[in-house]
Amino acid sequence: MDEARDQARGEASDDARDDAEEGPFDAADRAAEANARHRPVVVGPDVVSRPAGPGTETVHSFLRHLRAKGLDSVPEPLGVRGGIERLRLIPGAGGGEGWFHQHTDRGLTSAARLLRVIHDVGADWTPPPDAVWGAPAIACDDTVYCHGDPGPWNFIWRDNEVVGLIDWDYLHPGPRLDDVAYALRWFAPLRPDQHATHWHHFPVVPDRRARVRAFVAAYGDLPDFDVVDAVTERIRSVIRQRREMADRGIEPQRTWVADGAEDRDLEEIRWIEEHRADLGP
Template sequence: MHRPVVIEDGVVSRPAGKHTATVHSYLRHLRAQGLECVPEPLGVADGTETLRFIEGADGGDGWWHQHTDQGLASAARLLRRIHDAGAGWSPPEDAVWGARPVAGEDVVPCHGDPGPWNFIWRDQEAVALIDWDYLHPAPRVTDVAYALRWFAPLRADEHALEWHHFPEVPDRAARVRTFVEAYGDLPDFDVVDAVVERMQAVIELMRDLAARGVEPQRTWVADGAVEADLEEIAWIEQHREMLGR
């Protein structure tokens, strides 16, 4: 979620939300399993959460690191490691989720927004996953599907070149296979169906947040983000044969 962030003396500070205590419980669980690839939660006070800063490239700088198969596979392996370690977490009885829980098989705590911008990168290697505001229980394939849209990317050629900064249009199906194989041991699934279902859930969440006046979703919806995403869904469905694995 779009909130002001301050980084000072190795500490990240930003406004806390209703879900923050649940997220911190989950992050503490992961770190107790020996995972240093998620932020260390330091606390919540006076409406502000603090976490330990993790050095590396993120945000828009993340696009270049995942162009290679090395970077692509490293993100998939990191996501798998986190999912596996999080499976044994017992959420607080009063847990608040940043997105709607999804029923199904092999449900784990899911990040909800595992795009390249939320990974921390060093030398084309994903070393951490940050910004857990959309934490929610769901089948692990929902996080994988979300990631595939942005990592492959399952988007039109102009987006791959201009937004994702690929020097040429990548072989999307090959990148899907690389990510899925690096993640490992997933049940067989239809990539296009899974990605479209995840995108539809994201649209629903965006509409809900916008209706409640939450930013930046309110502005996104007003500026046509829903219509743009629906166009992208149509493009994915029209190119099913090119995108599947």
């Protein structure tokens, strides 16, 4: 959903150009190009700058809350000026490099643990009265503030271990499982074998069930849930939000929809459901 993921998709596609089924990777290249045009990011030695959005001030308020409570694994907001937001750079590997760091159990479980810490530390934040959410708020009994896009590309890595979580454009209140289910799709990954090897760069198709269990255990204290149902419903929510944004003419979502992103997601939902017995619990 964001520029880092599309960068990672583009990098993965470079390795897959000679594959017999290169269509999805060509689409990923086009998605990356569309996002770069509409949300250019400038990374300096210490500061990341990019165009601010409607929810930028809300995100900065949340990040300041986390950092005030001692959590330095989220970016330090430096303010907005002239329509440009500035954030302190968290040193480490990100974007497409994240696929490689999360291959190990250490990388996988460190991402789950950081996600849990952020959910716990941020739960007592009081949003500003005019808060603007990057994704629809979800009413629930145990509300946390969800990242909304916690894939390997949005974590910062050092030596196969997570040290940060960036790109909070889809911040919204909701249940913990909203982020966990999203992450499982990309970390397990709950995706076809071709994507696991070419896109995620696993040398062999991983034991997805074992990786799901490791991630859920490292996050800790989640109620029992059906992995396939949770992940497929989370993908459907991505489809709904992308379509709604595209209908309003928002880029790059409009380009993604025009390029067939919904059909590809529905195809992945079918694959997950067909492989239910192999994926969980």
